[in-house]
Amino acid sequence: MDLVTNKTIDKLKYDLVRNNIITFEDIEKAQGLAAAQNINLGQVLINTSMISEHDLLKFLEDKLHIPSVDLEDYEIDKKCLNFITYNEAIAYKILPLFEIEDILTIAMADPLDLFAIDKIIERTNKTIEPVLGSEKSILKKINEYYDAKGKVQDIETIANPDFKWQDELHNDDLDEEHLQNLFRAILRHAIKENAHELYFEHNEEGLSVNFKKMGESYSTGTIPSLLINSFIQMIKTLCALDPTVSEVPQLGKLNFNVNSIPFMASISAFPTINGERLVLKIYHPPKKIDELIQDTEKIDTLKSLLNTPGIILVSGGALSGKTHLVYSILNDLTPKNMVAMTLESVAKYKLQNTLQCELNESIGFNMDKAMRFIEFQSPDIIYFEGISTKEGLDFLTALSLNNKTLITEFLADNMEDLRRKFDRSEFSMFKSLITCLIFIHNQNSIELFDKKALEKYLL
Numbered sequence: 001m002d003l004v005t006n007k008t009i010d011k012l013k014y015d016l017v018r019n020n021i022i023t024f025e026d027i028e029k030a031q032g033l034a035a036a037q038n039i040n041l042g043q044v045l046i047n048t049s050m051i052s053e054h055d056l057l058k059f060l061e062d063k064l065h066i067p068s069v070d071l072e073d074y075e076i077d078k079k080c081l082n083f084i085t086y087n088e089a090i091a092y093k094i095l096p097l098f099e100i101e102d103i104l105t106i107a108m109a110d111p112l113d114l115f116a117i118d119k120i121i122e123r124t125n126k127t128i129e130p131v132l133g134s135e136k137s138i139l140k141k142i143n144e145y146y147d148a149k150g151k152v153q154d155i156e157t158i159a160n161p162d163f164k165w166q167d168e169l170h171n172d173d174l175d176e177e178h179l180q181n182l183f184r185a186i187l188r189h190a191i192k193e194n195a196h197e198l199y200f201e202h203n204e205e206g207l208s209v210n211f212k213k214m215g216e217s218y219s220t221g222t223i224p225s226l227l228i229n230s231f232i233q234m235i236k237t238l239c240a241l242d243p244t245v246s247e248v249p250q251l252g253k254l255n256f257n258v259n260s261i262p263f264m265a266s267i268s269a270f271p272t273i274n275g276e277r278l279v280l281k282i283y284h285p286p287k288k289i290d291e292l293i294q295d296t297e298k299i300d301t302l303k304s305l306l307n308t309p310g311i312i313l314v315s316g317g318a319l320s321g322k323t324h325l326v327y328s329i330l331n332d333l334t335p336k337n338m339v340a341m342t343l344e345s346v347a348k349y350k351l352q353n354t355l356q357c358e359l360n361e362s363i364g365f366n367m368d369k370a371m372r373f374i375e376f377q378s379p380d381i382i383y384f385e386g387i388s389t390k391e392g393l394d395f396l397t398a399l400s401l402n403n404k405t406l407i408t409e410f411l412a413d414n415m416e417d418l419r420r421k422f423d424r425s426e427f428s429m430f431k432s433l434i435t436c437l438i439f440i441h442n443q444n445s446i447e448l449f450d451k452k453a454l455e456k457y458l459l
Helices: 007-018 024-037 042-048 052-064 078-083 086-092 115-122 135-145 176-192 225-238 296-305 324-335 367-377 392-402 415-422 425-432 450-456
Strands: 094-100 103-108 128-131 198-201 206-213 216-224 250-258 261-270 278-282 311-318 340-344 355-358 381-384 407-413 434-443 446-452
Touching: 007 024, 007 042, 007 052, 007 367, 024 042, 042 135, 052 128, 078 094, 078 115, 086 094, 086 135, 086 225, 094 135, 094 340, 094 446, 103 115, 103 135, 115 128, 135 225, 176 206, 176 225, 176 250, 198 225, 206 225, 216 225, 225 250, 225 261, 225 278, 225 425, 296 311, 296 324, 296 434, 296 446, 311 324, 324 381, 324 407, 324 434, 340 367, 355 367, 381 392, 392 407, 392 425, 415 425, 425 434, 434 450, 446 450
Parallel strands: 103 128, 311 407, 311 434, 340 355, 340 381, 381 407
Antiparallel strands: 094 103, 198 206, 198 278, 206 216, 250 261, 261 278, 434 446
């Protein structure tokens, strides 16, 4: 796997020691972290607070005699965006600023990257004047100015049953259009095979592209090492994740259309010693509730229970469609005179008559804080994604006792698995408050148990 480097920092790293800015031990430690996390040395030095971004830029400016630019409130000449493509900007950490006669001034996080400079000179026939900019601010401005170009275009499925995403693969092409087409081909392939999940992980050959459906995972091919960094940064940018951060988990989402039908994918980026692992979970648009539950009597029961304090539990195996069903219930059955709210890591689709709340760990809005403050909003119906902690279980129980209607999900492969899990003592109060259990056996088999039936089958 190719390591991410910054030639400028690598060349001048020991000058940092000689100038008593950081110690030799700090450099050794930072190099180890950079190799383990596959990010450049400069980002490690800043992320670990061994040196501030301002001090590092000042040091480089003095050493290279290249001026630096503060991009925070800088307005670039937008016409210059035509000289550098989105993916070139992302791959080389560069941003075009302005042009005077035939001299194009660009901000660079790595001004000694002569390969990047030569490539831009060759394509534009301009004289390039580099100025120093921080990697973080350059990537932020790229996301801001290239926003319209960084969207996934509409995807049309292909009738050809032999279609594979590798048909779009060109091993050494870093062009923006190529990487966009490659990602769109992967999404198209996943939708064609009805995969609910796809994940990208590093291996010896490059970046493995894996699909998952019906609980089974399989590899569909590998993206070459040369394309990995640009490809991952493109995906993270599209999903509103920070492409400069790889050492902590991030969560985002991606909206795209397939045959003019809106789809949504949640994305999780997670650091490993081999490099970041990206997982995308694809969510189909919610169907009408009568398409999922054909029995009108059961639908009427659900309507009634949404007006009744207690817990509506939606259970089933992984990727069985629990969230999809909950969205259909909230979209079609929420009484208009009641306040319904959700607490979700990622909102999958915009619901009518429901207030959706996305958690945001980066600013401290986590499930714990949401649970402590949501009652001040006086909701009648609350949807929680799932029960993951004892505290969450106790809180759901307390809300139910406070005359709220709760909807939540619970993972169980079958009814016997559900009974076994509910035999644990911590579930005794919780399961006594369940007014309805909806169990998804498969796409064509959804059972609904009211309180009376639950006493026979579960309690």
